[in-house]
Amino acid sequence: MRFLLRFLPLAAFAATPAVLSAQTIAAPGGPGPAFAWNTQFSASGKSAIAEGTRALGDIRHSFASAEGSTTLALDQGSALILGASWKRFDFSGSRADAPESLTALALKLGYARQFSPQWSLRAEIDPGIYSDFEDVSGDDFNAPFGLRLLYAQSRTLQWGFALFVDPRGSNPVIGGVGARWVFAPDWTLLFFLPEPKIEYALSPTVSLYAGAGLRGGTFRVAEDFGRKRGRAALNNQDIDFRELSAGVGVRWTIDKTLAAELGVGRLLDRRFEFEKRNLLLNGDGATQFTLSVSGSF
Secondary structure, eight states: OOHHTTTTHHHHOEEESSOOSSSSSSSSSSOOHHHHHHEEEEEEEEEEEEEETTTEEEEEEEEEEEEEEEEEEEETEEEEEEEEEEEEEEEEEOOOOOOSSSEEEEEEEHHHEEOOSSSEEEEEEOOOOOOOSSOOOOOGGGEEEEEEEEOOOOHHHHHHHHEEEEETTSSSSEEEEEEEEEEEEEEEEEEOOOOOOOESSSSSSSEEEEEEEEEEEEOOOOOTTTHHHHHHHHGEEEEEEEEEEEEEEEEEETTTTTEEEEEEEEEEEEEEEEGTTTEEEEEOEEEEEEEEEEOOO
16 A cells, blocks of 8 residues: 555656646547646545544545646647646545645646657646645745657557656656556456556446546645644654555446546555654545546547
8 A cells, every 4th residue: 555655656657637636637548638637536435544543533534626738739749738737636624734735836837749650759747736725835846757659569468667756756757567468359458557447338328438547746834834733843744645546436428529528436554644754644444436527629
């Protein structure tokens, strides 16, 4: 479990376009439609949270996000990527030393290049504010970036090679490999974090899926965050929030430019970590519901 959560920064870079990642989006394929957008909302039930063996009551949280990006063609094989993203976690119901909310508001700046029918490259940087938004300052600024190289071995198998750098993350440099494999008629394996899944096409417009999800990020808390809680050492510190879930769902492709997805599952683990202060708050599992809508024009 802890191993998977440590690899969330890579998840942020190897995601598919319909999924909001922790920090940065990248996906198979070259320059996409003129404008692509995605919104997502999820709610998780309450579960116990503790600091070591000290129980701190129950906690529940919700997540909301929105992002959009456009591609500006430079020539036949390359394009600039311009966009913005917003995401917010809200927490309630516990005595733990955790923020009431964590928010990321960032630009999306990138470059995509198709070298050949088999090889393509995508680079992105997401400069912005990653904070509890209690007292925004330069300390809340971060600019994670990544590189992703794709190789299309065939029409049914594509490989992705990713490198992600988060200057503020607990694991600042991470790399890895992912794949998209259509291994049988109507069956597709999407092994790209943060939502690896297996899909079955029930019809041309409806797909069922089962998989897992990794979500979170690194944020800066307020200058008086710790003082308000009697723990001054937590003032103006970076906090990592991570959640791991598994579940099933259905995806409906309404038309070529609009799709909706509804999922239900189990939140297996959620945790807050002040790594520099050796403080870990660990939550138990809970039921989770997710709704997302994505499109392009």
